[in-house]
Amino acid sequence: MTETVADHVLARLREWGVEQVFGYPGDGINGLVTAFGAAKNEPRFVQVRHEEMAALAAVGFAKFGSRPGVCMATSGPGAIHLLNGLYDAKLDHVPVVAIVGQTARSAMGGSYQQEVDLQSLFKDVASEYLVEVNVPEQLPNALDRAMRTAIAQHAPTVVIIPADVQESPYLPPKHEFKHVPSSPPDHPRASVVPPSDELARAAEVLNAGRKVAMLIGQGARNAVTEVREVAELTGAGVAKALLGKDVLSDELPYVTGSIGLLGTRPSYELMRDCDTLLIVGSNMPYAQFLPEFGQARAVQIDIDPRFIGLRYPTEVNLLGDAKSTLQRLIPLLERQDDRKWRERIESDMKRWWETVERQALLEAEPVNPMRVVHELSLRVPEDAIVTSDSGSAANWYARNLRMRGQMRGSLSGTLATMGAAVPYAIGAKYACPGRPAIALTGDGAMQMNGLAELLTISRYHELWEDPRCVICVFHNNDLNQVTWELRAMGGGPKFEESQVLPEVSYADFAAGIGLHGITVTHPDQLGPAWEVALDASVPTVIDVHCDPEVPPIPPHATFEQLKSITEAVLKGDPNAWHLVKQGIKTKAQELLR
Template identity: 45%
Template structure:
């Protein structure tokens, strides 16, 4: 039996299948960290990964959960360290992944007495966590740890264990058959939930009646790729993926038209406009303006989160269940369609869109590298089993528009929270989880300056552990918070305010070289292919410093009247970058229009793949 509460907790965490934790030390969690260190020396504990900041640790735990399907675990000290975890834990909450945070606290006698670094952590974490409890006695530790892990797994949410400093060092105790004492289990609850037969039959009736079926697939369908493709085969459906579901459906499926919305494709939007049946699979896609009009189509939703059923579109059948298990039960009820014309049209339209994306990537701008070209050339060279992370902002636009993930590849980002700087800790967590696979982090310079640059130090510390040391960071170096700049124009009709938007220019490649990594400076479009080839030839860390234009417009598939009018108003006023923004926008739209004309000639008629 474990000697102390800390030893017991570490043993119990291992029983829950955890082998790695991401943490940052401090006196509030000192006794627990001390035991972690002792067991690590003996090879009997948990692998402890220490990045440069607690926020990074929380994002790494979230990313670990996303990439592996396991519970991610992060550890931090009391008040300040615990507070730093919150952003990463909200990422877990909003993207529905299980994470357990273990945070220190001052001794029991200090609670409520306003001593240094003593705060009400249960209240602090009450909104972000599905379960948060302070362990106040050795007998209670078992039930709290088990409940935190079981609840995080079952509800796909973060949970928090608060561990006072004195309790950490107390003698462990086996819970007995006593009043108020819980003897708990470390067995997880099964989440392979299947809806009732009558609910499945109701959903099948809706789907079978449709002639233009579209599947909107999210990250909640991960692990059910084959079932999703079989449903599409039987129904003649087109497939649209939410951004976090990008890697759920292989990119070489011809009727997979990639994403929807501002960073989506026109064929995906066309599907939403014209489908008569919509099936939402493991997605909480939040942008209702891109979904079908009310009354246009019948809809079915499958999701393991019951509170998210029927909240985005007026669905007729809501199936509470795991997507894979539910489709296994649903598929025998689905009739085989003989007319696959809708699916063929979707595939043909997407071919036209891909030609348009290539044309936009080949545009040369006068004021810097085309960021689309950087991502296009990456996509052309993605090795098998690659893992790609993207940051929030225009990086996510280029990732969505140009990166195509084949079966076996993975990609992810901070989804509903859309937090800046997540790409770097995500990439690091992916490398720890899959040390034999190449990892590519794509990130903007603003996000990289937040905390991303610090994590090159973490890379330096741990790179020798990995059999495949290939880790590539591509920094979109435009000295601008570009997404916000464009949002100011397109959403609010405001000119760019350089006092808030400018990012101080830094030699990112030089910083990487200072740490012993390879730096590649990409200053011209025709250097993009070679930059990636250099990186993929190098068995080590490479930073590509891509000097891209700050004015490349992240064009949506359909330019709305509001988008157009707001942009024109902003650029007609005192926008200090208006000349460059107008020139680069004209170049991009011109290339798009020319390719659209070619597509129409190629297809002998209207091409539904083209931007409106």
Template identity: 40%
Template sequence: MGDALDRAFRAALTDRWPAAVLVSRAVLESEAPGHLAGDPAAPMAPVGFDPPAPRPRRQALSRAAEVLNGGRRVAIVVGQTGARAPGQVVEAAGLLGAGIAKTPLARDVLPDDLPCVAGVAGPLGSTVVAALLRDCDTLLLAGVADLDPGPARRTGPRRVVTIDTEAPAPRDGAVSAEVEVTADVAAALDELIPLLRRKRERGWRKEVERAVEDWRAEGRAKAKRFFGAAVSPRAVVAELSERLPERSVVITDAGSAMDWWTRHLELRTGMRATLSHGLAAPGASVPYAGAARLAFPDRPVIALVGDGAIQASGLNELVIVRGHLDRFAEHPPLVFCVLNNRDHSRLTWQRRTDYRDPLVAPSQDVPDVPYAEYARLLGLAGARCDRPGAVGDAWTDVLGGKGPVVVEFVVDGETPPDWAEEAQRGHPAARSVPRLPRSRLRRLIGTVGGGLFGPR
């Protein structure tokens, strides 16, 4: 049994992936020996086991350097397996005059205050990254296994170099590489950097940095806008970003929460962030936050979750959190931020942009649940904010406390994410205001000053 567990730990640490141990009923029902010994021929994995990493081939490195040195507009995308090489990625980008993008799962590999970091790469990610990948003539993928091919498509020629511990598996529409370096990302970059030449022409790098600066300024300006008495979801995440304690862990759910996490969260050095690996598992942020609390008991943990996602499974997970209240109560805050817009927001905006259809209330409405009250019913702390001017104070209060807390922000479901705005600019017919069903209009008006219509 000891040998099986040891092999499982080695496999999990080497592949950075879950490993399962299947134990038969006969073993479970047998008496345990006084001493569990593994196979003496297989040494036990020590604490802090560092899995072996393949070394890069010199020929592949020389070819990669030739391609990268020949590029005039170089872009670098760093992925999850590049997490151990942040310094090398920044150094390579400096030599090549490159802009840097991060995949969603590598959100915390580099801080967002670096001028050359353009944001998250993905179909619904940063518009600067989309332009970076579209206009570059040379692309370095460092530890990238989750790059969506959509934003990376380019009409003209482009040379691509990949560095990863495993050769990329063939996928439909995936970016094809001219040079593949199969090795540990940090080790490969350590040997590749001396082969790179510093580019004298820095115009491309300056363009990228200027675009990043403008994009971030635009995001901060958008976060300050609100309409009527409705709280902007952009403001919720922007105000959090300004107040994030050092070494915080910020987790996002699928859906519109990810849009605001991508656009308005600015991570600093030492902060961590993650999301569901499949990017489409609603409710995952609540158990992920609980796991983060167990893994990092000394760090503040914040989960961003939409009302549709938390109703999928998160409400049940809060019951489990309540069961561990005594264990969590004296730790830094464990915050579950619920964006309550009473709507399947991501699906709604995709429908509007893809088909230029108005919202269809029966299929998109989400039941209006009082999440803060539900938390208090369970015995957890709960807070609710429905006024634009109170968002900052609400964050200050919950981040200054201890233990688990549910903070509910009643936000405007009519705030489009950036990708929906871009799609509307590209489709003249989509620029018109969608027709709202009467029940939807009644509900919106009813949120202002007590409303004009009563329940029907």
């Protein structure tokens, strides 16, 4: 049989090592769907319930694996649905390749069904590389460049293939004018390091510091050993941006945990009191959580020059990958013998974890959401992958989950889209099928799209080497994060018409589609529920009925924020006095430090 363009697309994906494509069918990709059948489903077409979930699953795959995620959608509405997940990839710097169908060339410009200007639709989200394949000879170059650019730029790329082109016979590019050949798929690597004089300047700044703070992000993930050595030499405390939460273990006594609105008090105080700052692989946008401008001398290491010196007035900027740059910087650093700063950090962290535990064990009606993650932390396998949704679940993930061993974790960091935790977990199970995956999600995100994606888990879980995939739902019938934002930022009481969610049993839904479901209505049930779920032979949903009035109060909450919450109560917030009681109890635990 004649090889079609669609056949060649799948053959080239196989050469790139792609083993699965997350997608949803439609007539705009009928040629590609036919090719999957002819190729005996290699790579595997993983049918999710919605194209947005295909893109988010591809993001999850890429975040937790070592290769780009690949997703696929039909023309028109299918392509439009990909956008949110692709923006998640763009904003969190994740390599994802989207292959999208388009109206046949003969119908373009004729207001044909599902005809959308895809070049305009994707030109921002796929600004690093966007191409429409209009003749067979454009392949394989178009697909290869999409893959290489996604890898090199840590970004989403898009390849648009009209329906009739997919079904056309494949013709390779010729060695002639206006044809562009392509080399075989490969994964070239290089170490990027700054010049020696810049390294010397950076060492001078760090050696002069007496109260050194480090901020690390996901860009430091390949440099764990080097980060630890720098921290040991300088006596630094190390705060972690949310996307870098899994870079260093929280068992290290000088690691102060997350920074920012969802961060810890020790991270806040580390930045407040330091005289020197080293930023490694982080582009955390919230400059108000960094030292006051002019307070600290600062050095930044990043592989992307666009993000150097962007958040803080850094004195020395080192352009290079974190591991190679730190390896060359370390021999220039002097050991800081005065350890008073380090001892204070370690003491603060010891007390902080005691505070967090006391907060998690406070009584609530019916279950304290902090205790959900506290009990997980006591039992989580050291090779687990944990995903979190946006919303109040992200608070408890950020503050209460203690990373250790080889654990990985992530969430939609910059876009902060709802509904990412479950498709991220699906992507993680394909990236690392031998590791357990745990998704922490609110009931709002679960109702938005998580329930539907349980069907995807039910369909494919038997393919996974390790069957453990736990979806934990914070069931409080409230769009909780926005409710608290309304109170804290605007001083407005909870508006029930917009905030209250309809009641549904997530455990019963799971059981109804062949998964395991556990309902938790009392805190004493939490520990056993996690133990059962983490030992189950099928994916499990833990449906935890939580108290919506446990406040996600930042450890450095301002007077104005507390004043706004008080005003909201006085204006008639539902359950006002229970809200006040939980807030006072929670905040009081910090005073016991």
